[in-house]
Amino acid sequence: MTFDLDRAWRVDPRVSMRPEPFGALLYHFGTRRLSFLKNQTVLAVVRSLADHPSARSACLASGVTEAELPAYARALAALASSKMITERMSHDSGA
Amino acid sequence: MTLAPEVSSPAPGKLTDLFQLGLDAPICLTWELTYACNLSCVHCLSSSGRRDPRELSTRECMDVIDTLERMQVFYVNIGGGEPTVRPDFWELVDYATAHHVGVKFSTNGVRLDAAAAARLAASDYVDVQISLDGATREVNDAVRGPGSFDTAVRAMRNLADTGFRGFKLSVVMTRQNIPQIDEFKAIADRFGAQLRLTRLRPSGRGADVWDELHPLPEQQRELYDWLVAHGEEVLTGDSFFHLSAFGGALPGLNLCGAGRVVCLIDPVGDVYACPFAIHENFLAGNVRAAGGFAGVWKTSALFADLRKPDTGGACKSCGFYDSCRGGCMAAKFFTGLPLDGPDPECVQGYGETALAAATASPGLPVPRPSVDHSHRTVPSRSGPSGSAPRPAAGPVPVSITRRRPPAHDCDESPLAGFTTQAAGDAAGCC
Numbered sequence: 001m002t003f004d005l006d007r008a009w010r011v012d013p014r015v016s017m018r019p020e021p022f023g024a025l026l027y028h029f030g031t032r033r034l035s036f037l038k039n040q041t042v043l044a045v046v047r048s049l050a051d052h053p054s055a056r057s058a059c060l061a062s063g064v065t066e067a068e069l070p071a072y073a074r075a076l077a078a079l080a081s082s083k084m085i086t087e088r089m090s091h092d093s094g095a
Numbered sequence: 096m097t098l099a100p101e102v103s104s105p106a107p108g109k110l111t112d113l114f115q116l117g118l119d120a121p122i123c124l125t126w127e128l129t130y131a132c133n134l135s136c137v138h139c140l141s142s143s144g145r146r147d148p149r150e151l152s153t154r155e156c157m158d159v160i161d162t163l164e165r166m167q168v169f170y171v172n173i174g175g176g177e178p179t180v181r182p183d184f185w186e187l188v189d190y191a192t193a194h195h196v197g198v199k200f201s202t203n204g205v206r207l208d209a210a211a212a213a214r215l216a217a218s219d220y221v222d223v224q225i226s227l228d229g230a231t232r233e234v235n236d237a238v239r240g241p242g243s244f245d246t247a248v249r250a251m252r253n254l255a256d257t258g259f260r261g262f263k264l265s266v267v268m269t270r271q272n273i274p275q276i277d278e279f280k281a282i283a284d285r286f287g288a289q290l291r292l293t294r295l296r297p298s299g300r301g302a303d304v305w306d307e308l309h310p311l312p313e314q315q316r317e318l319y320d321w322l323v324a325h326g327e328e329v330l331t332g333d334s335f336f337h338l339s340a341f342g343g344a345l346p347g348l349n350l351c352g353a354g355r356v357v358c359l360i361d362p363v364g365d366v367y368a369c370p371f372a373i374h375e376n377f378l379a380g381n382v383r384a385a386g387g388f389a390g391v392w393k394t395s396a397l398f399a400d401l402r403k404p405d406t407g408g409a410c411k412s413c414g415f416y417d418s419c420r421g422g423c424m425a426a427k428f429f430t431g432l433p434l435d436g437p438d439p440e441c442v443q444g445y446g447e448t449a450l451a452a453a454t455a456s457p458g459l460p461v462p463r464p465s466v467d468h469s470h471r472t473v474p475s476r477s478g479p480s481g482s483a484p485r486p487a488a489g490p491v492p493v494s495i496t497r498r499r500p501p502a503h504d505c506d507e508s509p510l511a512g513f514t515t516q517a518a519g520d521a522a523g524c525c
Contacts, residue, residue: 018169027197030219034122
């Protein structure tokens with residue numbers, strides 16, 4: 001699945017995030033599924049999604065380089081496919 | 096389903112390696128709320144039956160929930176005994192979900208009337224497992240007792256009637272019911288439930304019936320093939336990772352999660368490394384102690400020891416060690432095998448050799464469970480050693496699960512890990 005870095009995203013409100021030394025654990029109370037974030041940067045990206053007009057902006061603000069963007073897009077795509085993150089319908093953060 | 100789904104990620108290390116060292120808090124844990132049970136299942140892993148007068152009070156249970164909320168434990172697998180016979184059961188369920196601790200509870204269905212089913216259907220934060228160990232009345236009731244088949248079916252009908260979809264039909268696989276595996280699937284489908292198959296352990300009263308109930312070698316193969324064919328449709332609590340040594344790994348972390356990512360709190364507050372190990376050797380502490388549950392999780396010497404990397408022991412040279420990791424700690428312990436050797440049901444046959452060697456060595460009694468709350472009316476069955484007291488029982492086979500989800504694209508990525516099948520089947524055999 002392709003992931004649109006230029007759209008606005010957020011963590012699903014039914015998801016609980018728990019920081020761990022290696023990154024974080026995510027648990028979705030609706031789907032009862034668990035996911036893992038495997039480093040601190042991707043955790044920073046996910047945490048700040050709601051504050052940015054696009055996922056790309058959240059990535060760059062968290063220190064992701066242009067070269068690294070495809071890898072982060074794949075990670076976000078995986079989180080989107082498991083409904084951990086969803087597109088924001090109202091662009092309340094500007095855009 | 097995906098064969099051999101890799102949990103591994105290039106960096107910062109394989110998840111298995113990270114989990115092996117333990118987490119800051121359990122992902123989930125099993126909490127047996129009471130040893131009281133209306134049934135006397137012959138294989139009860141917690142030897143349940145009679146209520147223990149030292150049982151945690153409502154207030155103490157709420158304190159535990161407060162701790163779990165602070166530690167961000169995502170959910171608890173509540174079992175027993177039969178947890179719904181506690182008068183404060185629903186109060187505790189409501190308290191947990193109000194405090195962001197999800198609940199999955201195992202029940203034989205005795206209290207699941209239409210009103211209870213309706214209240215469950217209304218919550219995102221509560222999931223239910225109905226225990227059934229035979230697809231027919233005869234096979235089930237021989238293990239779980241007269242009337243238990245009808246009770247479970249009635250409960251499932253109540254849940255289905257209220258529109259609760261996806262509750263779990265939980266089956267402990269035995270020599271007698273493996274031939275019924277397709278019938279179990281049909282029952283689950285009929286009620287809109289998801290089938291959950293778990294492994295029989297020689298824990299609690301299970302030690303007494305292990306020889307008669309555990310699957311035959313050819314049945315293990317049959318079960319493995321069935322699991323491979325049905326993949327994600329069926330949950331296993333990752334309890335069959337010892338079968339991965341047949342070839343392709345089953346979904347799951349393939350790591351004993353005991354004390355690492357899961358544990359058990361028993362009705363009197365004792366914390367054990369896993370639900371299948373109610374024995375003093377695996378007792379880490381008690382939630383009533385000064386540091387509470389968090390203190391036990393973080394400072395227990397036993398847990399620190401369990402979080403050391405596995406060395407493989409006698410299994411290290413086996414070509415399948417990476418698949419099965421030597422199998423289940425509790426299964427080894429309660430069959431008298433060394434913990435660093437093969438599982439008694441090792442599919443490569445090393446378990447039989449080890450069991451023969453253990454039997455041949457005199458003076459080493461097979462450990463017996465340290466706690467027993469069986470109804471006194473249950474006919475006494477003497478265990479293999481006959482020397483120790485009978486085990487503690489818990490009716491509901493709440494299994495710790497570490498189920499690994501199908502491989503996703505993200506498994507190629509260092510950034511986001513696998514998504515597990517279901518929370519109850521998350522990781523670490525909980």
